[in-house]
Amino acid sequence: MSQTTPVRVRFAPSPTGKLHVGGARTAIYNWAFARANGGTFILRIDDTDPTRSTEENTQIILRAMRWLGLDWDEGPEAGGDYGPYFQTERLSLYREAAERLVAEGNAYYCFCTPEELEAARQAAKERGDSFQGYQRTCRDIDPAQAQARVDAGEPYTIRIKVPDDRGDVIVHDAVHGDVTFNAKELDDFIIFRSDGTPTYNFATVVDDAAMGITHIIRGDDHLSNTPRQVIVYEALGAPVPTFAHISMILGSDGKKLSKRHGATSVEEYRDAGYLSDAFVNYLSLLGWAPDGESTVISRERLASEFSLDHVSKNPAIMDPKKLDYINGEYLHAMDDAQFVHDVLVPELCKAGLETDGSLSHDKAWYCLLAQALKPRCTLSADVVRQASYLYAADEDLAYDEKSVKKWLAKVGAREALDAAEAALSELSDEGFVPEAIEAALDPLPTQLGLGKGKVFQPIRVAVVGSAASPGIGETLALAGRDHVLARIERAKGLTA
Ligand code: GLU
Numbered sequence: 001m002s003q004t005t006p007v008r009v010r011f012a013p014s015p016t017g018k019l020h021v022g023g024a025r026t027a028i029y030n031w032a033f034a035r036a037n038g039g040t041f042i043l044r045i046d047d048t049d050p051t052r053s054t055e056e057n058t059q060i061i062l063r064a065m066r067w068l069g070l071d072w073d074e075g076p077e078a079g080g081d082y083g084p085y086f087q088t089e090r091l092s093l094y095r096e097a098a099e100r101l102v103a104e105g106n107a108y109y110c111f112c113t114p115e116e117l118e119a120a121r122q123a124a125k126e127r128g129d130s131f132q133g134y135q136r137t138c139r140d141i142d143p144a145q146a147q148a149r150v151d152a153g154e155p156y157t158i159r160i161k162v163p164d165d166r167g168d169v170i171v172h173d174a175v176h177g178d179v180t181f182n183a184k185e186l187d188d189f190i191i192f193r194s195d196g197t198p199t200y201n202f203a204t205v206v207d208d209a210a211m212g213i214t215h216i217i218r219g220d221d222h223l224s225n226t227p228r229q230v231i232v233y234e235a236l237g238a239p240v241p242t243f244a245h246i247s248m249i250l251g252s253d254g255k256k257l258s259k260r261h262g263a264t265s266v267e268e269y270r271d272a273g274y275l276s277d278a279f280v281n282y283l284s285l286l287g288w289a290p291d292g293e294s295t296v297i298s299r300e301r302l303a304s305e306f307s308l309d310h311v312s313k314n315p316a317i318m319d320p321k322k323l324d325y326i327n328g329e330y331l332h333a334m335d336d337a338q339f340v341h342d343v344l345v346p347e348l349c350k351a352g353l354e355t356d357g358s359l360s361h362d363k364a365w366y367c368l369l370a371q372a373l374k375p376r377c378t379l380s381a382d383v384v385r386q387a388s389y390l391y392a393a394d395e396d397l398a399y400d401e402k403s404v405k406k407w408l409a410k411v412g413a414r415e416a417l418d419a420a421e422a423a424l425s426e427l428s429d430e431g432f433v434p435e436a437i438e439a440a441l442d443p444l445p446t447q448l449g450l451g452k453g454k455v456f457q458p459i460r461v462a463v464v465g466s467a468a469s470p471g472i473g474e475t476l477a478l479a480g481r482d483h484v485l486a487r488i489e490r491a492k493g494l495t496a
Pocket of ligand 1 (some may be wrong): 204
């Protein structure tokens with residue numbers, strides 16, 4: 001492929017299930033490679049397996065792609081000059097291509113029945129033949145005769161004619177280097193089944209050739225298919241693209257990623273509250289690293305720096321802790337307004353604590369809440385648990401038993417609450433802001449002769465219900481003067 005050929009890559013999922021992390025990473029690499037090279041990213045739906053492909057899965061995949069922010073230049077909904085982009089709408093193209101190969105002598109009709117094939121395999125085994133594949137029984141049937149049998153309605157498959165003198169097929173893989181396959185072991189494999197459907201190795205090459213795909217980036221479970229696909233390219237007279245087979249994603253125990261390891265589909269991660277940018281960042285680093293150091297890599301950087309040179313051929317290990325860490329980094333880096341808009345309000349609405357369109361507080365309140373919670377979140381949904389004390393009625397606030405035992409049911413707690421009540425009731429409603437609250441509470445430990453924890457933790461537990469919360473000033477300011485005083489009053493009943 002010449003250097004000047006514009007890059008065209010495709011992601012070609014089969015809609016036989018949801019989009020999983022492995023597929024998502026393949027999609028990300030294709031997208032990033034297209035963007036980094038000023039190329040075109042194509043989405044094609046490989047839906048030729050009628051028993052397992054569903055429209056629902058197609059929609060799930062499209063939704064997941066959109067959530068991941070992997071915009072495709074050609075494909076479903078986007079259209080393009082090389083459509084249609086659903087394989088089921090391209091069936092006539094596969095038939096035409098197969099018939100052209102037959103007409104040109106590069107493929108042939110095979111009339112062997114399954115029983116005959118099995119008998120031939122057994123016979124090869126018995127005579128100790130190391131090759132137990134197809135014995136090329138129909139390869140030399142006179143073409144006119146074969147055509148007559150087809151016309152007479154005899155069932156047939158179409159097989160590719162692997163040239164006798166083909167020699168080894170060497171796949172020049174951008175990740176694995178040169179991988180050599182013995183052409184003799186390739187068999188004259190079937191490109192069209194007797195039910196009139198094309199095989200994967202054929203349909204995919206017909207499409208990739210017709211769509212002008214220059215680089216095929218996909219999982220290395222397909223590496224063993226590649227020599228057959230090379231033979232199809234050669235038979236079609238189409239240029240062979242560059243292949244890049246990327247490693248599998250494994251669970252922490254080194255086994256293939258599965259449900260046992262937790263979430264596997266993109267949707268599950270979305271619903272668990274991961275940010276799309278963080279998720280894409282994390283997956284892009286499973287097998288690729290621009291410099292071996294960065295963990296936070298923006299989408300822009302990925303889209304400009306991604307290259308196949310830095311893709312590892314070793315299996316990647318899914319590390320949920322690292323994903324959480326990266327997600328937290330993205331949350332912490334948001335400015336307050338964005339955090340309010342993208343995280344806080346949607347999560348509070350989702351939890352039924354707020355109603356979109358008629359929020360319970362003013363903008364400044366949500367900004368203060370964002371400042372308080374942002375540094376304490378790993379996942380978006382973490383805000384709900386931490387903000388829930390603000391949405392409970394004073395008389396219904398639930399107290400965490402351990403916190404009560406540790407901080408309220410202790411000598412000195414009652415004094416701390418009394419003093420806090422007195423100091424805070426001096427403040428006005430409008431003056432109930434973090435700095436003023438802190439200034440009012442600051443002298444109490446010295447006044448009471450108690451450690452800071454012994455004073456502030458009982459107040460915190462009284463207002464929040466548990467001992468974990470942001471700074472005392474923010475925590476109380478967010479709850480509001482009257483609620484704070486009412487809760488302190490109530491909590492006195494829990495002191496020793
Ligand atoms: N539909 C195939 C799959 O999902 C595509 C493989 C390929 O990229 O060639 O595995």
